[in-house]
Amino acid sequence: MRLIEKSPYCYEIAQEGNMRVPGRIYTSKALMPGMEADQSLKQVANVATLPGIVKASMAMPDIHWGYGFSIGGVAAFDWQDGVISPGGVGYDINCGVRLAATSLDMDSLQPYLDKIADALYQGIPCGVGSTGFVKLNQKEAKRVLEQGSRWAASRGLGADSDLEHTEEYGCMDAADSEAVSERALQRGLKQLGTLGSGNHFLEIGVVEEVYEPETAGVYGLAEGQVTVFLHSGSRGLGYQVCDDYLARMTKKSKDLGIELPDRQLVCSWINSKMGKEYYSAMACAANYAWANRQILMHQAEEVLLKTLSMGPRDLGMRLIYDVCHNIAKKETHVVDGVSRALCVHRKGATRAFAPGHPDVCSAYRKVGQPVLVPGDMGTCSYVLAGTEKAMEETFGSTCHGAGRVMSRTQAKKAVKGRSIHRELLDKGIRVKWTGRTTLAEEVPEAYKNVSEVVEVVHGAGISQKVARLRPVVVVKG
């Protein structure tokens, strides 16, 4: 595979063999060795062979090996003549993050942090197999799947301003609960309002540095301010939707009429019955994830109000934004001067729409869409803004996080005998967790340096640094 340097942060995988377009990798010399250590670049080249792919098979600097498609990949297919692939979305459909600001400053909150850590850990259902406070019957669950965050708001678990500050307003219209299997629906009944496990978290943090005061002001962020940051997805329901359609599409893979370089790239024509059905089911799982994050954030607010004996006005908790980073969406983009309907797959990649884009809510339209980039639990996270260059180069997309450099198994082996909890506490980070192996798997060194990842997307111009956040309390599954 030939890697050609196009600019300091952008490399090309030359088009060869069955590739229909080149590969394009956003990275730096510092991040290159990690990138070449696994099969992720090969996966980028494999995706370039899929029918209907437009412009390039792209990878963000946080790329690492994933199911079929690498995590950190962006691939857009023609809506008429292209394919849709569950592996291009990921098992955790609409895995994403949301950030809320509060009116508190970290100096005054410091004495209460231990109490807050205990209360959040008690009050937020987390871990594999956990169940939430909201129990659904089948009929109600279908409403969640078709309405997303709007369902949560209609049950008093969110406000209109929350919907306004959520990507897609917290609901994909294409959702049709008929496309979701009985088994997937069943798994969703008891899991609404649960955090999950692995890299999912709920964090109390502080705005440590502001890079763009004007944009930060528009978003409502200032240095020293206390924030609430949440990372979760569609839980067992989304997993089951992905699993169901991988199996169904594999059975019908002959319909595609082409040989795939990797069986994990199984896909359907977007235009086919199967393709449309997957899109409708995926949208349901995406809506479930939005409702889930909406409920989790509402629950976190309740816990903070009670723990701090405060009224909502004093706490001043308000959603800044909610983004998804595992999704396929019908979007219109200009390709070679022509406006085209595309199915943009972002798997471990975040939408980063530019200032002025009609899909950016009115409050933020002047400065561009907020992009939320969580780091590992011991470092920091970033708030970025979408740019025009992202629209031109990456279908309005950027990175989604730090990206793994060690597998979970490798990480567990690497930290044997160490107390990760103590190491983090020494850095002023209180961690609460439930899984026996969670802290080892999520140890900071298992991830790339998120600051290096962000330098790439900022340097390449596909998003702009706005602010950096530092965690002080972390709750994990």
Add this chain to the structure above:
DNA sequence: ATGTTC
């Protein structure tokens, strides 16, 4: 990521 091999 995931009732971590229905």
